[in-house]
Amino acid sequence: MDIRPEDPTQLPTQRRVRLLTQNDRLFHVILAQQFDRDLIDQLCRIAEMIRIIADARAGAKFLNTILSHKRAMLYFAQPSTRTFLSFSAACQVLGMPHNDVRDARTSSEVKGETEDDTIRTLSQYFDLIIMRHPGEGFAEHMAHMLNGMRRNIPLINGGSGKDQHPTQALLDVYTLYRCFAESLVKRIRPEPDSNLFEGKTIAFVGDLKRGRTVRSLAYLLARYGGMRLLFVAPDELQISGDILEHLERNEIEHELMDDLPKIVGDCDAVYMTRLQDEHDADGESKKIDLSRFALTKDMSHLFKPDLAILHPLPRRGELDTALDSDPRAKYFDQMRNGMWMRSALIAYIFGVDAVILDHYYSYYNF
């Protein structure tokens, strides 16, 4: 019954981005490609301000009023506790009431409803939909469908299919941003024209083939340039060709390798990832020896003093819990940064970022 328009994922990137924009401003958040360097910088600044403001009781209460007149729907057709809770906490930071559909069984789909109609319905009750869905391109399809409704509301992709998870990439950039700003200039706010990533060496380690996190992050880093990227993985799990092509086109220095201990001492940041064996066809990745791609406490004598260790979590054996108490372990901060970055993104979409900037500059001088 539902007549789908042409597949949006087949359109040229520029047109895809434009269809997600309203009044020259980000509206639906679906693709990493929507973010250029200026926008990433701005979102990092807003996230940082929210983080600082929220630290004081009065500031937290101010933030709580910013979107109290809006309502969000968290539609999670694919389970993900941490992404769910991060978005949920982000809504709470901004005082935005929200609700969720986390379980298909409680849904009207048992009565034979299409998922398109479910989203159409949700768009009547809420002012924002945050969606996680296993379907490739599903979130983008839904954004287009909402564009055709009399009541069009923004949609944020909280993970769609195998390749797109833009808010994870944003929070990762923000985390690197904070780590490098601390270690370099000990100041919160970089000069607008500086590039904190200049001269940095960043290693990505683990299952680089199937982790969408690394793919999206590589994409965003290419907006900055100036850094050197090391992809450390067994051959079977190395980063795929399209990313390498993209890096070449953008003249980003990079190298493929398979020996973590050998290069860990050169790194300013190490981004660890777990084996994505849920995507195995037939348990093939179980046969791969991953011991050389684990970061352990006994390697820490090799680390630079300012190294930043990241991991999107959940982790398994590839990241030693004995490192947790090392001040260079930034992966729990990274989680918390996700909450601030998602708050910033939501504030930006609703155009209340100006209110935050205004509050920030009234109370904090520097």
Place this chain on the structure above:
Amino acid sequence: MDIRPEDPTQLPTQRRVRLLTQNDRLFHVILAQQFDRDLIDQLCRIAEMIRIIADARAGAKFLNTILSHKRAMLYFAQPSTRTFLSFSAACQVLGMPHNDVRDARTSSEVKGETEDDTIRTLSQYFDLIIMRHPGEGFAEHMAHMLNGMRRNIPLINGGSGKDQHPTQALLDVYTLYRCFAESLVKRIRPEPDSNLFEGKTIAFVGDLKRGRTVRSLAYLLARYGGMRLLFVAPDELQISGDILEHLERNEIEHELMDDLPKIVGDCDAVYMTRLQDEHDADGESKKIDLSRFALTKDMSHLFKPDLAILHPLPRRGELDTALDSDPRAKYFDQMRNGMWMRSALIAYIFGVDAVILDHYYSYYNF
């Protein structure tokens, strides 16, 4: 162990209504029979005011404070995403925190508790219970039980058994009200003594036998009169005799028919419904040819320019998605109206409707 009083559903209607009343005011909301024309009109007016007030940021924030000192429990023993979310959003509109029990497995019933005791417990933590339950007359039983507690709190029936779903009927009347007010007088508020339904032709189409929605709505419309009702369904699914008797007793013009294209051009409103085959004993309704009871895009040349198309949703094949972009499609507005009407009802029960009226008349003149 639980001693149930006499079955309340066997009492005369007047007595049933009185048992749900406190201080001459609606307290528990269980039956469509509790609503007379004055009360329906008043609830439509409050809903309309809430809708208009909520449209402005300051207004939305004002509404958010109205019931922030109360708490609601949504007890949904029967899954229903849209009714659940509509009530949930209504609570959020009024700033009332709420919680839910949606899944029997997470409940103490596994420890051998009776459902009566569950409701007694909930009444200690919350100030309002909104309940959806498969049991015939269950909500009414629970309302009586609460009347016997030291702490008596109001209960709203969000769908009980096969026949009662009063808030759906209210939102349907409110939707017709808005459609007819727009098309007739282009004003929001009808004169108190006018009857917007006078001279209107309203068709109900589909599974009229088993859809409680149509039953309750026919009941409420009979409070107004002056309209003509057409029941368009295959013989096996026609509206049942008790409704027809009720319409006759109230001298409402009505007709049974089985040809939608033939009469669609006469209609001011068409209320579509889906096949309720979950109530089939043995898949018998699968054999019925429903193609003549579908509303499709290619029939739209027959429609009056001011036709209002309604559907309680979820839909299947009986309502063409190609009609969604037709301005006469009102079914998504209808969903949203549900949120406003439920807000109005809750506000009314807690006696804060006066605060809303007061705010409205202070800010909006007409």
Place this chain on the structure above:
Amino acid sequence: MDIRPEDPTQLPTQRRVRLLTQNDRLFHVILAQQFDRDLIDQLCRIAEMIRIIADARAGAKFLNTILSHKRAMLYFAQPSTRTFLSFSAACQVLGMPHNDVRDARTSSEVKGETEDDTIRTLSQYFDLIIMRHPGEGFAEHMAHMLNGMRRNIPLINGGSGKDQHPTQALLDVYTLYRCFAESLVKRIRPEPDSNLFEGKTIAFVGDLKRGRTVRSLAYLLARYGGMRLLFVAPDELQISGDILEHLERNEIEHELMDDLPKIVGDCDAVYMTRLQDEHDADGESKKIDLSRFALTKDMSHLFKPDLAILHPLPRRGELDTALDSDPRAKYFDQMRNGMWMRSALIAYIFGVDAVILDHYYSYYNF
């Protein structure tokens, strides 16, 4: 991978209590042993003030702002509707947004994450974790783990394993406190040096062996002394030796018996409990005749006029619903008291109890 420190439950009590303390103040709430008489008294006073303040609309709105800048996580790995809702309502009373993980299936544990890492993650998004878990000592382990995090947040045990459920014991003391204060002095607030339990006879009835409720409550009552405790149970389900030893060490008068009707007339409070047959190894408790351990309406002529009947609920046959309308039935008040006591505890942990006291003394004189 996770390296657990020495088992905290094997440490001496004093050291266990100290590890849960920060700045000489309660931080993590894990054990009944953390509460001495002064602290129990103070929490009862705060609970009582919250209850009175919340009764007025303006007061409820004041309370709603107290912790609106904090966020709580309710991590319930073990289902419990009423404890869950009681904590949830307590958060709402204080205006603290909260979220929950109630279902392991929606969690990242399917991706192979340890529960330790789940709690570490949650500690990044929230300011308080309220946890219910089947694992013996699990909550205490987690509190120690949080102590080792850069971001340490308080953890409240909402029921852990077979023996510890400290907030239930607190609400039970608070309920007795209110009952005895009403019946004795008709005043809300006892003199600081009076002991409301002096000379009282309190019977515990039912499955005393396996109900952790009675165990914890006996522990707290021993902080007061002066009362007489009767343990009324069949031999197989009598209270265990460690509790009796503890009472002896604290010189609390107590007696074991198996005839409820014989002693019910002597009691100032009767604390009923249900059969905990979910802990049966092989249905052995089904064979026990419990009819002599039920409280029924036809025994009410024996009751003292000021008797207080308590039950932690859910109940089965051991507590006659016909007693519900007797003013001496306090078990529904007891539920509601749980909400106030949990609010008081949370307020105390965050150090905002002073704000509540201040508000109370500004508005209420006595």
